[in-house]
Amino acid sequence: METPPQRQRPGRAPAQGNRTGRPRQAEVARLAGVSQATVSLVLAGRTDKVSIAPETQRRVLEAARTLGYVPDPAARRLAAARNNMLGVFSFTATFPTDVRHSYYPFLVGVECEAAEQGYDLVLFTGSSTGGAGSGGPEALSRVRLADGCLFLGRHAPAAELRRLVDDGFPVVHLGRRDELDGLSWVGADYISASREVVAHLAALGHRKIVLVREDDEAPASTDREHGFLKGLEEAGLPAGPDAVFRTADPASALTPDVLRGWLDAGVTALVAEETDTGAAWLALERTVAEAGLSAPDDLSLAVLGSPPPERDSAPVTGFDIPRTELGAAAVRMLVALVAGEEAQEPLVACPFRPGASVGPPPTPAG
Amino acid sequence: METPPQRQRPGRAPAQGNRTGRPRQAEVARLAGVSQATVSLVLAGRTDKVSIAPETQRRVLEAARTLGYVPDPAARRLAAARNNMLGVFSFTATFPTDVRHSYYPFLVGVECEAAEQGYDLVLFTGSSTGGAGSGGPEALSRVRLADGCLFLGRHAPAAELRRLVDDGFPVVHLGRRDELDGLSWVGADYISASREVVAHLAALGHRKIVLVREDDEAPASTDREHGFLKGLEEAGLPAGPDAVFRTADPASALTPDVLRGWLDAGVTALVAEETDTGAAWLALERTVAEAGLSAPDDLSLAVLGSPPPERDSAPVTGFDIPRTELGAAAVRMLVALVAGEEAQEPLVACPFRPGASVGPPPTPAG
DNA sequence: CTCACTAGCTAATGCGTATTAATCATGCGC
DNA sequence: GCGCATGATTAATACGCATTAGCTAGTGAG
Numbered sequence: 001m002e003t004p005p006q007r008q009r010p011g012r013a014p015a016q017g018n019r020t021g022r023p024r025q026a027e028v029a030r031l032a033g034v035s036q037a038t039v040s041l042v043l044a045g046r047t048d049k050v051s052i053a054p055e056t057q058r059r060v061l062e063a064a065r066t067l068g069y070v071p072d073p074a075a076r077r078l079a080a081a082r083n084n085m086l087g088v089f090s091f092t093a094t095f096p097t098d099v100r101h102s103y104y105p106f107l108v109g110v111e112c113e114a115a116e117q118g119y120d121l122v123l124f125t126g127s128s129t130g131g132a133g134s135g136g137p138e139a140l141s142r143v144r145l146a147d148g149c150l151f152l153g154r155h156a157p158a159a160e161l162r163r164l165v166d167d168g169f170p171v172v173h174l175g176r177r178d179e180l181d182g183l184s185w186v187g188a189d190y191i192s193a194s195r196e197v198v199a200h201l202a203a204l205g206h207r208k209i210v211l212v213r214e215d216d217e218a219p220a221s222t223d224r225e226h227g228f229l230k231g232l233e234e235a236g237l238p239a240g241p242d243a244v245f246r247t248a249d250p251a252s253a254l255t256p257d258v259l260r261g262w263l264d265a266g267v268t269a270l271v272a273e274e275t276d277t278g279a280a281w282l283a284l285e286r287t288v289a290e291a292g293l294s295a296p297d298d299l300s301l302a303v304l305g306s307p308p309p310e311r312d313s314a315p316v317t318g319f320d321i322p323r324t325e326l327g328a329a330a331v332r333m334l335v336a337l338v339a340g341e342e343a344q345e346p347l348v349a350c351p352f353r354p355g356a357s358v359g360p361p362p363t364p365a366g
Numbered sequence: 367m368e369t370p371p372q373r374q375r376p377g378r379a380p381a382q383g384n385r386t387g388r389p390r391q392a393e394v395a396r397l398a399g400v401s402q403a404t405v406s407l408v409l410a411g412r413t414d415k416v417s418i419a420p421e422t423q424r425r426v427l428e429a430a431r432t433l434g435y436v437p438d439p440a441a442r443r444l445a446a447a448r449n450n451m452l453g454v455f456s457f458t459a460t461f462p463t464d465v466r467h468s469y470y471p472f473l474v475g476v477e478c479e480a481a482e483q484g485y486d487l488v489l490f491t492g493s494s495t496g497g498a499g500s501g502g503p504e505a506l507s508r509v510r511l512a513d514g515c516l517f518l519g520r521h522a523p524a525a526e527l528r529r530l531v532d533d534g535f536p537v538v539h540l541g542r543r544d545e546l547d548g549l550s551w552v553g554a555d556y557i558s559a560s561r562e563v564v565a566h567l568a569a570l571g572h573r574k575i576v577l578v579r580e581d582d583e584a585p586a587s588t589d590r591e592h593g594f595l596k597g598l599e600e601a602g603l604p605a606g607p608d609a610v611f612r613t614a615d616p617a618s619a620l621t622p623d624v625l626r627g628w629l630d631a632g633v634t635a636l637v638a639e640e641t642d643t644g645a646a647w648l649a650l651e652r653t654v655a656e657a658g659l660s661a662p663d664d665l666s667l668a669v670l671g672s673p674p675p676e677r678d679s680a681p682v683t684g685f686d687i688p689r690t691e692l693g694a695a696a697v698r699m700l701v702a703l704v705a706g707e708e709a710q711e712p713l714v715a716c717p718f719r720p721g722a723s724v725g726p727p728p729t730p731a732g
Numbered sequence: 733c734t735c736a737c738t739a740g741c742t743a744a745t746g747c748g749t750a751t752t753a754a755t756c757a758t759g760c761g762c
Numbered sequence: 763g764c765g766c767a768t769g770a771t772t773a774a775t776a777c778g779c780a781t782t783a784g785c786t787a788g789t790g791a792g
Contacts, residue, residue, distance in 0.1 A: 019747080020447075020533060020534070021533060021534060022533050024748060025748070025749065026748080034771075034772085035771070035772045036749085036772090037749095037752095037773075037774090038771065040748095040750055041750085041751090041771090044750075046750085046751090050751095050752095051768095051770065051771095053769085056771085068529070070507040070510075070529075071748085071749075072444070072510065072748055072749075073440075073507065073508050074441075074443040074449075074510070074749095075440075075748035075777090076748080077440040077749095077777095078438070078440040078441050078747090078748080078749075078778065079750045079777055080749085080777085081776095081777065081778095083438075083439065083440055085488065111489065112491075114491070115491040120489060120490050120508065120511075121489040121491075122486055122488050122489075123477060123487040123488075123489060125477060125481055141435075141436055142486075145436045145437070145438065145439050145486075163434065167387070167434060168387050169387075169388075390777095390778060391779065392778080400741080400742085402742090402778090402779080403744090403779095403780085404740090404741065404742075405779095406779060406781085407741090407781090412780085416740085416781095416782095417740060417741090418739095418740065419740060419741090422741085437778085437779070438778055440777085440778080440779095441747090441777070441778035441780090442779060443747095444747050444748065444777090444779075445746080445747055445778075445781085446747090446779075733792105735790105736789105736791085736792100737789085737790090737791100738787105738788085738789080738790105739787090739789100740786090741785085742783105742784085742785075742786100743782105744781100745781085745782085746781090747777105748777105749776100749777090750776090750777090751776085752773100752774085753772100753773090753774080754771105754772085754774090755771080755773085756769105756770085756771080757768105757769095757770085757771100758767105758768085758770100759769105760767085760768100761764105761767105762763105762765100
């Protein structure tokens, strides 16, 4: 309040002839009585490849210290032809106001792994109206200023992505994306995880299991169904078309009557997919309650993912989506691509999460 | 699963002779049939100072677009001392695992305002152990790649900051920070906001009010106390030392007995500061409940900030910390500094938030 | 017809560092 | 004493862009 910020105190000696007032390698060289090249070699520790007398090294290091030399990152990166920057592009704002849809958990992993690998992150936002070079279809082209770019969310326009990939620009998409061939991606292994959930139920003795899913063609949805069916198959259970209840609007289509119909038909376990909205699971949960039933006594419930983190309810059986780990994996893959290496395994395993919502099937007639 | 990602399809020609495969101005120039200098002039919009034929400009722009040209930030910065990037540096992870301590709300504003001002954001992570250029004094020096840098959290080492400021590098600290003079910052105006809360209570008729605060020397804490005392003073209320209850451990120090002692002494309203941990407020809330009291009937409660967003409890009187606006203000200040202008007003107002936890003081004896 | 002058463009240079080829003693074997 | 490998250092150059001092052709004035 009483300290209106000011700047540029006298502090250090103004300049030598360079713009910044900060010492350059040339000044260090002068002070140490050597050439700029020698300074560079010593400070970069390249003394094993190009030998420098120990005494000279000492002088250089001392000169650098007394002058307070710090390398200019811009020059360093220019000379090295590497920015050490990875782009992060999200078509919607990277930090959305609605935390539910946030990429936050991914970013935790992205940031951490990027730091680990020695990269900084450049944030690009597709939605930013106004501002730097935004707007037109070339907006995506901006990401080229980084060494490579990570794409979040499925809204990145295919054509632009295609262009980047074709140009050989390192790109990794977070979330499976097969329709653009040549595009690298990392994603959660929903298939294996879903299969595992079914296996768990089957091991408990369930013989008829139904999957409730939304009417969506997203890989995240179809993968879960694949895994579910695969799980049934491997357990020797019937995997007919009526094992999957698919509806565009679970909230209204999934009535208590439908539920009772299943139970009467011998179904003892229900599995819901988890999506952005969580509609399938929420509808299932609500309908079970409405029907006066409760898990795991009357039936077993599982969710192919993590239920929305509501109040302190009992944990639901399912699997966790390792978002942080996904972010890290994406960065690792991107770094590999930047280095010209081959992309590795794109799938990240989802750990099974035991819960209190499943149990053995109820005995037919108490 | 069946699509192991591959890369580098034949697509486009790999490169011209530059190391990165990314097009340079030289390539744009060749394609447009002009010189590199012309490309630079056109793309920088310098066509008012050095006239370029409209037709030539068109050709250059088109060539740049078809090649997907994007300027190299390092080269830009090296040559012109600016590259339209702002750094964001947090000594701890920018995206912490503990969401409570998150800078997220700030970043929303930072991202938005940066886009508005035409800047890209670079996330520098200081927390990286291992990896490139971590550790030493060089860690902070990386931020010089950007035109200026925003610092989050009070863990940024003072010596390094000092150095940046002395070198004339534009720096803005998010959160008040006076001990480093010359360092610009933006912060919430806790003083005014706290005063306003007190004024609100006084207007309702409260004559004895006590502040519960932690034993902390952070500006955020002392500012609140200042504002609190100022508020008492302006309302003509006693602002003696016993108006402030300061303890290192509110959870254990704030017992129901202490609370009843206050009430017996005529205290009718309690105000808690809000901190990272929220310890003061949580302790107060719990103790009031333990004592079998409830607000606003038995006494009035207010918090100097926003209580941790718990379950659907009734809103507590206090003020909101405009984190998003703070982030935006910080960016605006940083942009001003980069432009060589003077830093403006560092304080952002916190809007008063009416709630259901205060009311008129209870009548002395029912 | 020449000169000054302008519009339109380019050659050249610098930014600060990393890297490589070249230089220069120096000692060693013969 | 003459090459010759070796060790220590430096000159030179590239990195990609911005900037400035020219250079050239054309135009109107004198």
